[in-house]
Amino acid sequence: MKKNRLLAKWLNNDLSEDELAEFKASADFEKYQKIKNYTEHLEIGDFDDNAMLSNILNQKKETPKEIPLYKNWIFRAAAIFVLALGITFLLKFFVPQTETASFGEKTTFSLPDNSEVVLNSGSEINYKKWNWDNNRRLELKGEAYFRVAKGRRFEVQTSLGKVSVLGTQFNVKARKNRFDVVCYEGRVKVNYANFQILLTHGQSVSFENGKQTKMKVHSLKPEWTENQICFYKENIRTLLDEVERQYNIKIELNTKDTVSLFTGKLPAKNLDIALQIISTTYHLEAKKVSKNKIIFDEK
Template identity: 60%
Template structure:
């Protein structure tokens, strides 16, 4: 401890003459003297704190790592979901809604204003839900019965003609070159080419080859809704076509040459009865060569 005390005083040149003589006589003095001599030549530059700070600030800092709260794939799924909803909304409101009744079937649908439509076999109807309350327009292929709720103009367009109503019950049939309209309630306006006819309750009109034929009905709805097909002075070929459509069968006429017109009713639920009526009426031989294929042959 004493030695360290003297060393400190010696380095600061604070030793008395007696202490200096005693320190120089110590065995370690020569070593201390060499250290002091060499260290006197060392120089330490001045410390510049501002310069060091600027240097640190100028160093490129690594960009902070951002941790996503949700993975990217989740956002992709959400985007696809929103896109799907948009497409579904567009399809539902802007694209035509189509309903078809296949052969041997009927189809019932309710429109946005609660109007009812019943499609007969082999018929199709199309409409758009967008702004339906002010644009009640439909396109029909085949035959359909309508019970229209009161409201704006209700229009049924076919390839042969157009029917316009406000609120009523009516039947429209457009097949090949024949256009039939029957009004069961209220009034309907029928447009066929350049002709326009107004029908009221119980009135019917048939356009064929440009000729209009009017008739009266006492029925409250079409016969086909009661599982019957009513014909009045109808050609055999048209009667056969209706049976094929309602029963989803194919009927072939062989050696049948007749111009006799058929008036009566054909059931739409029992094929054998329907075929027997035709066979007896026209004196034909019936052959069933397959479950859905029938041949009528003249006797």
């Protein structure tokens, strides 16, 4: 404290002779003398505090920006829209697409490469749009007719077997234990269990419980696409299942004869005629107990 007091008095030239002698004898005197000699040459202009205050008060103040509430709402709405658009894109291209045909209906749609598919009643197809041109693969439950655009290999996977093609027209049916494939144009490779068969124009193959049947086809497209249900050596229960799908009805069968096989056609748009053909073929009597239920009894 004494040292600091002496320094302050020395800077103001207020030291007595004894104090000055004491201060000069200190170890830091030489350093203090150099600092004093240097600062004596510095000049500081007069400080006008009033002018400084006036200058500050006259400066233009920037008004804080205010964003109206309606603009905030617009920003939020835009963000939600962009998010929804992104989710829609993901669902459209990455999530598997499903096409269905309910009982009593048929559905026609196009795949990303413009291949056309016609779904028969009670059928479903699943596929992915993403990278479709390089991976043309779909899963089928039921029956569908395909007109495939040319391109890479096209595959139809079912629970019973697989069909592979390039560009062609064909029909695939996988119901219960029955797997049918018909080639109407080009070539079709069929994989079923340990079998692999190549079909060409006008050929078809059927598998049921491991048994294979091949036959010629004379039509240009599946009869069901023209409202005709075609059967080849089908038992009555399988036949009635298809009638139920086409007409969206329930059929109860009361007969002991369930092994006789049916080959022929039934109309898909005239239930009365279809019931009459079945009744005559199997010696049955059809009764409509309600709008959507039929009972077949033995005569």
